[in-house]
Amino acid sequence: MTTEVRVPALGESVTEATIATWFKKPGDRVEVDEMLCELETDKVTVEVPSPAAGTLSEIVAEEGSTVEPNALLAQISEGAAGGKSADAPKAAAPKKEEAPATGGASVDVMVPALGESVTEATVATWFKKVGDTVAADEMLCELETDKVSVEVPAPAAGVLAEIVAVEGTTVDAKAKLAVITEGAGGAKPAAATADEKATDAGPETPTLRKDVEDAPSAKKAMAEKGLDRDQVQGSGRDGRVMKEDVAKAGAAPKAPAAPKAVDDSAREERVKMTRLRQTIARRLKDAQNTAAMLTTYNEADMSGVMGLRNEYKDAFEKKHKVKLGFMSFFVKACCHALKEVPEVNAEIDGTDVVYKNFVNMGVAVGTPSGLVVPVVRDADQKSFAAIEKEIAELGKKGRDGKLSMAEMQGGTFTISNGGVYGSLMSSPILNPPQSGILGMHKIQERPMVVGGEIVIRPMMYLALSYDHRIVDGKGAVTFLVRVKEALEDPRRLLMDL
Template sequence: MATEIRVPSLGESVSEAQIGEIYKKVGDTVAKDESLLELETDKAAQELPSPVSGTIAEIAVETGDEVEIDTLLMTIEEGDGASQTDKGDDAVAQAAGSAAADADSKPGEAHSEDQSGGKADEGKGGKLVAVETPSAGESVSEADVGEIFVKVGDTVKADDPLLELETDKAAQEVPAPVSGVVREIAVSEGDTVEPGDLLLKIEEGAQGSAKSGDEKTADYGGGKDIQGESGTTASRDERHAGDMDGEGRDPAPAAAKLMRENDLTKSEIAGSGKGGQILKGDVLTAIERGKDENGSSAGKSSSKESKPAPKRAPSTPDDAEREERVKMSRLRQTIAKRLKGAQDTAAMLTTFNEVDMSAVMDLRKKYKELFEKKHGVKLGFMGFFTKAVCHALQEVPAVNAEIDGTDIVYKHFAHIGVAVGTDRGLVVPVVRDADQMTIAEIEKEIGRLGLAARDGDLTMADMQGGTFTISNGGVYGSLMSTPILNSPQSGILGMHKIQERPMVVGGQIVVRPMMYLALSYDHRIVDGKEAVTFLVRVKESLEDPERLVLDL
C-alpha cells in the first residue's frame, strides 16, 4: 500500500514553507519516524518524520521548492516497499561506482546512472560516462564549482574525487563513477551549476599515459606535485596533512595561482575568508609585507636563491579583490521576503513613549531571590512586559487582531511571540495563552523557548499562532528603533535599553532609569488613538506594577 507524504499544517500564520535538505532518494528504505526531509519557514526549520516503514517510491519536490499546505512531497510503499525492478535500480545506483571498475564486467555493458550522476554514452575510443551535478535528493540544489582535482587526459579510478562542489551547507566531493581517462571537463572553478548539469566525461576502461597520471594537480591549486622522501606524488589526503595545517578550506583559485607564481605555501599566509580560506588579497598582503604575522619569511628559504625574486604586487589591492561574496541561506532569504512583504502589505506606523523602570527594578531587587527559590526561575523584565501587554490587549483588542481578506479577525486570547536572535537568524517562539498565566509561568515558558531557540530545537508548535510580538532590542544596546510587524499580526512592541536620564518629578530634576517603548502597528486596523492608548496602558502597568497583580 502506498502512503502519500504531504506538507502538514504549519500554524495559523504560516501558509507556505521551503524544502530544505532531502535526506532520502527514490528506492531508499525508511523506518517509521525516520526523518525524510526538512521544511523551512521564516520561523523555524522542522524535520518531517516518516509515518510508516517502507521504501521511497516517489519524490515530488526538490531542495529549494516553495510548497503550500497539503502539497505532495513523496510517496512511500509500505512494508518491504518497492518492486523487484525498483530494488534492482536502487542496487545499480548505489553500486555503480564499484561495478564500473569490475574487471569481470561485460565490455559492452552500459551503466545507465549512478549515485554520483554518471551517465554512459558511446564514444569513439570507448564508452563515455558523463558525470553530472548530483540531484537535489542528495542535498545539492545549486552549487559552485570549487577545486577541480583532475584535468583532461588524467587516469582515474572509481571513487577517486574529481572535483569539489560548494553549497550553502557544505563542500561535497564528486567521486568518479567508473575507472578510465578524463576526456572532457565542462566546467571551471567558480562556475554555478544545478542538478543534472554536465561536469565532465570519462572514457571508461581507457588508460592514460604515465605522464598524465604523474601530473595530477596538487599544491592546492594545481600545477606542481608535492613529493615525499621517496619521490612519489602524495595523495590528496596527504597534501592536506603535509606542510599545510590540515584545517579550513583550500585557497581560492585566484589566490592559489598567485601563490604558485610567488612560490608561497598555505602555512605562510593567514586566510581571511570564510572558514579561514586564503583569498587573493591575503596573498597580495603577504607578498607586500614580506613576512606573515608570525614573522616567518613569506617566500621560500634562502636555499632557493637561484629562483627569481617574487614580483611585488600593488600596495593597495582593488576593492573587489578584498570583498567576500557569500550566498544568503534559505532561512535568511525567507526572513527577508516575509519582512519586506509586511512593509508592502500593511499600512505600518510607529508611535513612541517612555517608561520609568524604577518600580519594576525595585520590585525585582526586593523579591528576586525569593522568586527564584520558589519558582526555580529568575525574575526578569520579560514577565512584566508580557503581562502588561496582555492587560493592554484586553482594553484595545484591535491591536490583537488581523486582517483576512475583507474581514477583521479579533483574537479573544493572547499568544505572545517573543523575538529571539539566533545564529541562523531571527525566530519568534510563542508563549501561548499568556493572558491566563502568572508572571512566574511566563518566565518559565520564555526560558524554555529561549533555550530551545539557541539549541535549534524549536518545533512548529512552538512557533505558530502568535497574535502579538515583543522584540527586545535593548539586550543588544538599542536605544530606539521602529520594529517591523510580524505579519499578519497588527502590532509589535519594541523594548530598548534602560538608561539613566534626568527627569523632572514634582518640580525637581532627578535621575531615573528610563526606557523608550515603540509600538509599530497596522493603521488599516488600529487607529492612532487606539495605538497611543495601548502604549500608555503598558507604560502605566510597568510604572505601577501593583496594577498587574490587582488586574487594574
C-alpha cells in the same frame, strides 16, 4: 505489515517542503525514531523519524522532490529484514551496472526537481572539480533557490568531464550542470585514490563522507568558511556534522592578499547573498511596502518593576525554579493593553479585519544563525512563572537550533528586546500579518522631574510600530500609555486596572 512514512506537520502557513537528504536507502534496517530524511521549508529544517522498526522497503519521494503536508514519503516493512527489503537491492542494481556496461559514455548532470513555484536556482558550491572520480549518488554540487538548498547527486559513476554551470551561475529548472564520462573513473577506484593521495598528500576522507551524510546546512557552511570535513567535529548521529559544529570550528585562515597601490578592493570581501537571505530581505521590504507602518514612542520609569523584582526574585526562583526577568512583566503589560485596544492584536485578511480573542505573544530571540520569533501561546491566560519558564525553554531551543515550525507559527503580537544589545531607541519592523510590535530598549539612568524635583530614575524608551490601516493613532498611543502605566505601577496588573 507495511507502515507509511508521511510528511509531518509543517506549521500553519507552510504548504510545502523539499526533500533535502535521505539518510537511509531501500533495504536498510531502521529503528523506531531513527532519522530517515530531512525536509527543508522556507523557514526551518524538519527531520523525519521512523514511525516503526523494520526495513525501508520503498522511497516514494526522492531527494529534491517538493511535497505537501501529510504526503507519502516512504514505506517500511515491519519486522525482520526480509520480504520486500530483499527486492530493494535489485531495484538499485541496474544503476551500478550501467557504468561498466556502457564504458566511456557521457551522462548529463541536470538540475533536479525544484518544486512547482520555483523556476530557477543559483549554483552555490561545487564539491568536485573537473577530472575528479565520482561514485553514483555522490554529491556533486549544491544549488540555492529562494526557499531551500538542493543537493545534486551524481547520476552515474565515472569522471567529472565538464562543469557547464560554474559557481554563481543562475540556471533554470531544466538546465545542464555538468557532464560525467562513465567507466573510466569507476573501473579503477583504487588507482584513482592512489593518484589523488600522491597529488594532494591530504588525509583520506572520502570514505567518511560516504558513510555519514552531513546536514545540508552544515555542508554549505563548511564551503562558505573554507573548511574541510576533517576540520569539523560532528555532534550529530554517527558523527554527523551539524551547522552549529561548523560555527564552533571557526573559519579557516586566509592567505593575505597582495597589496595594491591606491586600491581598497584587496581589503574587501564580496559574498553573494544566499537565496534564503534574499527572500528574507524581500519579505521585510514587502512588509514596509504593504503595511501603512508607523511608530509611536514613549518612555517608562522602570523603578517599580525593578523594585518588585528585587524584592521577590529569590522567593520566586525558589518556588518556581526559574528566574524572574523583565520579559514576563512586558508580556503581561502588553496582554493587558491589547484587551483595551484589540485592533493592535488583529490582522487584515483581504477586505476583512480578523480580531483575535486570544494573545499568542511572539518573543524575538537572538541565535547564532539570526533572529527567530518563537510564540508563547495564550499568554494572556498564563502566570508570570509559566511565561518565564516558556520563554526560557523557547530561548534555549532557539539558540540550539531546535525550534519546530509549530513553535514559531500563529503569533498575534510581537515583543522585540533590542536593549539586550545596548540599543537605546529603534523603530521595530512589523512581523506580517501582525499589526503591532513593541520594541524594548536599554534601561538607562536619566534625570527626571518628579514632584517638582530632579531625580535620577532608570528609564526605558518604548516603541510601538503598528499598521495604520487598521490601528488609528489614538489606539496606538493608548496602547503604549497602558503598557507604560502597567510597568510603572506593576500592581495594576494584579488588579486588572
